[in-house]
Structures are given as structure tokens and as C-alpha cells.
Amino acid sequence: MSDPRGEEKARDFHARSEEEQQAFLTNTWCDNCHQVDLGMSEPREYELLGTIFIEGICKGCGHVVCTELTDESF
Numbered sequence: 001m002s003d004p005r006g007e008e009k010a011r012d013f014h015a016r017s018e019e020e021q022q023a024f025l026t027n028t029w030c031d032n033c034h035q036v037d038l039g040m041s042e043p044r045e046y047e048l049l050g051t052i053f054i055e056g057i058c059k060g061c062g063h064v065v066c067t068e069l070t071d072e073s074f
Contacts (some may be wrong), residue, residue: 006049013045013054024054024067032063040065 013021026039040056047053052069 009047011045011047011052013043025056028056028058028065028067030058030060030063030065033058033061035060 013024016024021043025041025043026037028038028040029036030038035058038058038060040054041059043054043056045052045054053066054069055064055066057063058065
């Protein structure tokens, strides 16, 4: 039986322009510490079910943060 969540497809975050990378790394929201724009480290970009995500570690509390990219994000 196949996984209903789909399969993650790795993408190269570092192929983005430096300006775009910095925007995604600094414009964050952490669900754990409920803070905005603390930033993230260790970015990992992937596509899942047609949606692109950038996931990393919150620079404030160390928990995983995830940004879902929309057409407005590009």
C-alpha cells in the first residue's frame, strides 16, 4: 500500500539567489516559542504533494520550523 502522505522530493535550497535564501532564513515563525523572525539554521528544501517547504532549526529555541512556499513567496 502506498503512503498517502506522498514522497518528499529533495530540492537544492542553495541554488536560490543569496537574497532569496536570506529572506527565507530570516522571515520565520516558530510554532514552539511563538516568535516571529528569529531566523532558522540548517535549511532543507523539499517538495511534498506539489507544495514546496523550507525546514530548519529555530535560532531562538532550537525546535524545527517549517515554511510553506506559496506563489507569493517566489
